[in-house]
Amino acid sequence: KAGVTQTPRYLIKTRGQQVTLSCSPISGHRSVSWYQQTPGQGLQFLFEYFSETQRNKGNFPGRFSGRQFSNSRSEMNVSTLELGDSALYLCASSLTSGRLSYNEQFFGPGTRLTVL
Amino acid sequence: AQRVTQPEKLLSVFKGAPVELKCNYSYSGSPELFWYVQYSRQRLQLLLRHISRESIKGFTADLNKGETSFHLKKPFAQEEDSAMYYCALSHFNYGQNFVFGPGTRLSVLP
Numbered sequence: 477k478a479g480v481t482q483t484p485r486y487l488i489k490t491r492g493q494q495v496t497l498s499c500s501p502i503s504g505h506r507s508v509s510w511y512q513q514t515p516g517q518g519l520q521f522l523f524e525y526f527s528e529t530q531r532n533k534g535n536f537p538g539r540f541s542g543r544q545f546s547n548s549r550s551e552m553n554v555s556t557l558e559l560g561d562s563a564l565y566l567c568a569s570s571l572t573s574g575r576l577s578y579n580e581q582f583f584g585p586g587t588r589l590t591v592l
Numbered sequence: 593a594q595r596v597t598q599p600e601k602l603l604s605v606f607k608g609a610p611v612e613l614k615c616n617y618s619y620s621g622s623p624e625l626f627w628y629v630q631y632s633r634q635r636l637q638l639l640l641r642h643i644s645r646e647s648i649k650g651f652t653a654d655l656n657k658g659e660t661s662f663h664l665k666k667p668f669a670q671e672e673d674s675a676m677y678y679c680a681l682s683h684f685n686y687g688q689n690f691v692f693g694p695g696t697r698l699s700v701l702p
Contacts, residue, residue, distance in 0.1 A: 509689060519692035
């Protein structure tokens with residue numbers, strides 16, 4: 477079974493631009509979560525989507541948004557990019573939206589975003 | 593607020609020596625604790641979860657609610673254990689998401 481895939485793997489943008497990242501979950505998985513990883517803040521939760529609905533959101537500004545399609549693929553968008561948005565963005569998928577102890581999240585390889 | 597701390601950024605041990613990676617959490621409830629591992633050039637992957645009381649690759653972790661700790665232990669470290677280890681906490685009432693610790697890089701020396 478193919479793992480979680482993320483595209484693109486690397487991206488360079490300039491301040492003020494916007495960016496869209498894509499995540500394809502493992503086949504059959506309906507929940508997709510997004511995380512931001514930076515050297516200073518570590519791994520931080522952005523949001524979770526299940527059945528095309530945002531179920532949970534982390535403490536990030538409204539510039540960060542996402543959506544999920546009927547095939548469970550998800551995209552996240554960052555508008556008006558800032559230098560501090562440079563990070564590795566990780567996507568994780570799981571079968572359902574439930575207790576993580578019984579619903580393992582599988583992580584993708586990440587998209588490395590650099591904002592100049 | 594939920595918080596996970598891992599006091600050591602880097603831990604170096606010799607092959608065959610015991611390993612203990614420390615993890616403490618703050619949470620006013622019944623958390624679910626996990627250890628994730630990231631080997632060089634690989635994805636973040638689940639190592640073990642406290643609810644399973646399992647031993648994976650020789651690693652064990654016991655949840656100590658009194659000390660709010662979930663330390664990861666292995667009696668005899670192997671070179672292939674060298675990796676980045678993250679302790680993570682979740683609570684279902686807050687949705688399906690992890691609060692990760694900052695991570696500890698384990699280096700097992702030959």
